[in-house]
Amino acid sequence: MLGVDLRELSGTAVSGEIPLRNDLVNRLIAQRLAASPSAVSAVRVDAQDDDNLGVELSMRAGTMMLPAVRIAARIDRQPDPPHSPILGLRWSLPALGPLGLFAAPALNWLKALPPGVHADGDRIEIDIAALLRSQGLGELLPFLSKLRVHTRRGAVLVQFELRIGTAH
Numbered sequence: 001m002l003g004v005d006l007r008e009l010s011g012t013a014v015s016g017e018i019p020l021r022n023d024l025v026n027r028l029i030a031q032r033l034a035a036s037p038s039a040v041s042a043v044r045v046d047a048q049d050d051d052n053l054g055v056e057l058s059m060r061a062g063t064m065m066l067p068a069v070r071i072a073a074r075i076d077r078q079p080d081p082p083h084s085p086i087l088g089l090r091w092s093l094p095a096l097g098p099l100g101l102f103a104a105p106a107l108n109w110l111k112a113l114p115p116g117v118h119a120d121g122d123r124i125e126i127d128i129a130a131l132l133r134s135q136g137l138g139e140l141l142p143f144l145s146k147l148r149v150h151t152r153r154g155a156v157l158v159q160f161e162l163r164i165g166t167a168h
Contacts, residue, residue: 007164015146015161022047022154032134036115041065047151051075053089069093073124075151081144085129090122 022045029043039059046054055071070093077088116130128149129141146161 009164012164013161016159018158018160019152019155020158025156028135035134042068045156047154047156049151049153051151053151053156055091075149077125078149079128079147081128081147082142085127085141085147087126087128087149089124089126091124092122 025045025047026043029045033040033043039061040057041060042056042058044056046056048054051074053073053075055073056068057071058068059066071091072094073089073091075087076090077086079085079087116127116134118125118127128147129138132138132141140162143162143164144160145163146159148159150157150159
């Protein structure tokens with residue numbers, strides 16, 4: 001990716017924060033959905049403050065488009081590289097009020113999410129390693145020592161630290 005073997009940069013530590021605006025996040029999701037056809041036809045993410053996301057999910061059943069579902073999600077588990085590259089979210093259907101509690105078991109269509117995204121009950125897990133690989137950034141994984149994902153209105157904030165081992 002960078003034209004060098006990253007081990008040649010031994011002793012390097014890089015940290016930063018990348019704000020991924022809603023339009024970029026939505027474009028990347030659309031590309032991923034197009035590359036791996038599923039029952040999910042579209043996803044629109046709207047980052048809110050304090051690790052909250054609004055998500056509009058559109059599905060298809062055969063040739064029929066189903067009405068979009070509005071989901072509220074909150075980040076509740078951070079990745080812990082290299083041990084666990086999983087970002088966890090808890091979701092709900094606020095428009096349904098108390099009936100939303102009964103929706104999780106009934107929403108079997110969540111099993112049709114793209115590769116790297118898994119849903120179980122009211123939880124969604126995103127495999128950050130799979131996402132990095134899908135974007136051609138897999139070679140960074142062995143050097144990723146810290147990763148946090150937060151939100152503010154209009155953007156998902158990716159905070160990272162890369163550490164390339166010291167020379168011997």
